[in-house]
Amino acid sequence: MNYVRFLIGLLVFVLQGWTVQAQGDISEEQILVVDSLYREDQVYIGLGLDLLTNKPEGISQNGFSGHFSVGFIRDMPFNKRRNKSIGVGLGLGVDVYNQNLFIGEESDDTTSIYAIVPDNIGQVKNRFSYYSVQMPIQYRWRTSSATDYTFWRIYTGIQLEYIYHFKSTFEQSGNTVNQTKIPELNKIQYGLTFAFGYSAFNLKVYYGLNSLFNEDAILTNGNKVDLQVLRLGLQFYFL
DSSP states (O other): HHHHHHHHHHHHHHHHHHHHHHHHHHHHHHHHHHHHHHHOEEEEEEEEEEEEOOTTOOOOOOOOOOEEEEEEEEEEOOTOOOEEEEEEEEEEEEEEESSSEEEEOOTTTSSSSEEEGGGOOOOEEEEEEEEEEEEEEEEEEEHHHHHOOOOEEEEEEEEEEEEEEEEEEEEEEEEEEEEOOOTTBBOEEEEEEEEEEEEEEEEEEEEEEEEEEEETTTHHHOBOOOEEEEEEEEEEEEE
16 A cells, blocks of 8 residues: 555656646747747837928027827747837927928918018017927847847838928017918928947937928029938837
């Protein structure tokens, strides 16, 4: 009887060992499966300085011109290590430009006026701003792994923007001009992007490839407005 009990006890011990080992193997396999499919889906926040390029003679920026954006990027790795991927995102952006370009309209409400605000006009506030929907498309390279959340990255690509609200404001003592309907505005903007950094902090550059206004935007002196955007700033990525 003692011999039988000993055999039963030994059998139970062996079976328990096999069960623990099997559970350990399953857990390890599950971890490997999760690791093999990891992504870098990210929420991003951008802060930057907006610079106007390709300016006609006489147009200049004054004061601070800034940018803010927030959005989400879906990560789609295409190599085995999963440190190379394509990212496609969607977000919202706000841009404010302080400068000396006056935008108004003729009395017929259909013809825009573009003029340079003279320096001798006195204390004035003149700026335009816009809100846009953004769609970044990136080639992404990083030193990440499934368990490493702080890594170096280089993200480059293009960014499409749709301006859904534009406002130009001119203010001086006793006179305010607001303009929101700009027929010459290129609502669809696109440009090249480059971001480089470590962990959540990254330097980012956006260079606009098309102008903010079409060829019908003409200054009162006969020159085309033809402004383009160069954006320098910081991009923060969060998992």
